[in-house]
Amino acid sequence: MDFVKxxxxxxxxxxxxxxxxxxxADMIEKYLHRGEMFALRDGDLRxxxxxxxxxxxxxxxxxxxxxxxxxxxGYGRQLIAHIVDYYKDSGNELYxxxxxxxxILRFYEGCGFAKSHLVKNFFIDNYDHPMYENGxxxxxxxxxxxxxxxxx
Ligand SMILES: CC(C)(COP(=O)(O)OP(=O)(O)OC[C@H]1O[C@@H](n2cnc3c(N)ncnc32)[C@H](O)[C@@H]1OP(=O)(O)O)[C@@H](O)C(=O)NCCC(=O)NCCS
Numbered sequence: 001m002d003f004v005k006x007x008x009x010x011x012x013x014x015x016x017x018x019x020x021x022x023x024x025a026d027m028i029e030k031y032l033h034r035g036e037m038f039a040l041r042d043g044d045l046r047x048x049x050x051x052x053x054x055x056x057x058x059x060x061x062x063x064x065x066x067x068x069x070x071x072x073x074g075y076g077r078q079l080i081a082h083i084v085d086y087y088k089d090s091g092n093e094l095y096x097x098x099x100x101x102x103x104i105l106r107f108y109e110g111c112g113f114a115k116s117h118l119v120k121n122f123f124i125d126n127y128d129h130p131m132y133e134n135g136x137x138x139x140x141x142x143x144x145x146x147x148x149x150x151x152x
Contacts (some may be wrong), residue, residue, distance in 0.1 A: 006037040099138035113144035
């Protein structure tokens with residue numbers, strides 16, 4: 001198993017996978033060019049994520065996806081562990097935002113994130129169509145946060 005950083009010129013090749021985690025391409029394009037993309041490979045590609053540096057100096061996971069067919073095998077958790085290790089010297093906090101979806105929240109909490117704050121109506125205000133997760137409309141963005149320094 002290895003972790004690789006994807007070159008800027010190659011990022012767009014992964015759009016189909018990124019769309020699984022964030023279903024509107026123009027939203028992905030807002031962070032793709034300024035983010036760093038990481039891949040976990042186990043032979044072939046297994047999981048992918050995009051991380052940005054925000055104005056506050058904190059880092060944010062903008063997109064994370066495990067290749068369908070390989071989910072629930074620990075790849076997502078290992079990719080996050082790699083990201084934490086990668087940014088622990090340069091950043092203080094790592095954030096991730098998600099809809100109010102219990103399974104995804106459990107995933108992030110299991111990776112060491114704790115709930116931070118809500119951005120009200122994020123999915124209504126920023127997406128051009130209603131989005132649903134397990135039949136429930138996504139409205140607010142829940143941010144979770146991890147202290148990168150505690151992981152040293
Ligand atoms: C969310 C996602 C990245 C997790 O990656 P993964 O490789 O499947 O996760 P892992 O196997 O590392 O899971 C680690 C733990 O998180 C929890 N977890 C992960 N996915 C879960 C799910 N769908 N339901 C409930 N718990 C889940 C479990 O506790 C799991 O451990 P376990 O399998 O031993 O019970 C992956 O499911 C995915 O790509 N989903 C579609 C895209 C997406 O929704 N991205 C996030 C947008 S906010």
